[in-house]
Amino acid sequence: MLLKDKKVAIIGAGPVGLTMAKLLQQNGVDVTVYERDLNAQTRISGGTLDLHKGLGQEALKQAGLLEDYFDKALPMGRTVADSQGNILFSKTTIEEERYDNPEINRNDLRLLLLNSLKSDTVVWNSKFTNLKTDNEKWILEFENGVIATADFVIGANGGMSKARKFITPATIEYTGTLMIQGEVLCPETSCAKFNKLCNGAILMTSGKEGLLVANPKNGKVLSYNVIFKSPDEFIRNDEVFESTDGIRKYLFNRFSEWDKCYKELFEATSSFVLWPTRKISLDDQWKKERPLPITLLGDAAHIMPPFAGQGANIGLLDALILSNNLTNGKFETIEEAISDYEQKMFVYATQAQFETAVNEAAMQSPDFSFLKFYR
Structure with a gap:
């Protein structure tokens, strides 16, 4: 296996980083996740996430966690109201739609993933600050003064990730x-x-x-x-x-x-x-030559607004494809596995960003109405 006797460091304990850790760990990979939050009880604010079939749900299925997701997630209907509080449209979720894309609280999803990992997988209170190489190893530096080493680094710590500069000059827009x-x-x-x-x-x-x-x-x-x-x-x-x-x-x-x-x-x-x-635009600026294996997942690679519901789902698809490439025996080197993942990701993430931009433009229109999605 490509990662035999290799240490993998994942920066970021969000849904994407933790799912990647689970997918690697269940294949016997030595993986550690570094997270800036103080501990597992640190509350995550934000809206619920709905994981889609073929995307987020497929990643959790391979991780053996899909049924746990369904147990914790809520299928929710939709109500469209006008500015005066009059209901214009109402749709309840029928039993046949129970497993389509139920909504899960972000904290519940994190705990679901954490409970599936070995107890010492995540190192908390570790805000990543810098990365360098020494003696064929990545050296990771953290704000609290801790130093860690790894053979392979995966940046999954969001749109402001400092790991991005080692791969692409692309910046936040x-x-x-x-x-x-x-x-x-x-x-x-x-x-x-x-x-x-x-x-x-x-x-x-x-x-x-x-x-x-x-x-x-x-x-x-x-x-x-x-x-x-x-x-x-x-x-x-x-x-x-x-x-x-x-x-x-x-x-x-x-x-x-x-x-x-x-x-x-x-x-x-x-x-x-x-x-x-x-957003972070995807283009051909990603460096082909890197000193040691490194790549990006999720928002660190391709953050986008939430107007198509794609962000978390595309990030989990990243984790699914990259973990498969690293463990299925089809590639001779880690670099080849990474390159194949990135080329596929450029295509589907760019399409997701396009769909998101179309929705965002529509939502900024003064005559936009949510009713068009349901009629």
Whole structure:
């Protein structure tokens, strides 16, 4: 096997990095994951993930975790409402759709993957800072002063990954959309009218002021995203976005003509996170010659906005293809296995980015409506 007696270091304990670790570990590979979070209990914010057939689900199936995913994930319907809180469309999930693409909380997915690994696989509180070579080994440096060595490095630590510079000069590009992510504790009481409008389904609302997508069943919280073209205030780093109260006031003003149930939602929000949407374009700038085996997976390779639901799924497909290449005996060298994976990834990830860009452009249109997806 290509990785016999080799040490593999994966940077990043997100879904992609942990899935890659599982797929390698079950084939007897010596793999260690380095993660900046303090420990396994560190909470991950963000919306739920839905894993698609043939993509994310296929990777979990090969990892022997698909049934565990189905046990923890929720099949969710869709509700489309207008800005005045009137329901325009409602769809429940029927039994035949139970396994299509159920939604899973990010923390639940992380624990599912962690529990499938050897207990010492992940090294926590390890923020990656630098990489260099010495005596035919990769030397990994971390902010806490720890030094590690590896024969093969896989960067799976997101769009701002510092490992990328060893492979490509590609940099982050902002796509022109701002997402304001909010979380509401105890939505049954703190924003009862809005929670009732959701009715246990993912709620989508669109208007000239922007879009709103909410999930009332994201673990123990209701999470939502408000989406619109980046305003001048944000581009100028206006202080309005520097505090929870400032963001709340901005939303009240921007959506002043929307029904009071949406304002109830903003008022009940305990925390906001700003996400200016980003991408990394894929091209032929990836270095063919590298001092030692190294590659990228997931957002570290091809971050894209979430408007086609492709990011996590494409990243898990990365892990599936690369792990198979490294363990199926079809390649003579690690470098050949990496090159084959990267050439395939360029094709399907570029297509996913294209689909995402088409959706993003449509969503920025003043006459965009979620109804077009369902009628």
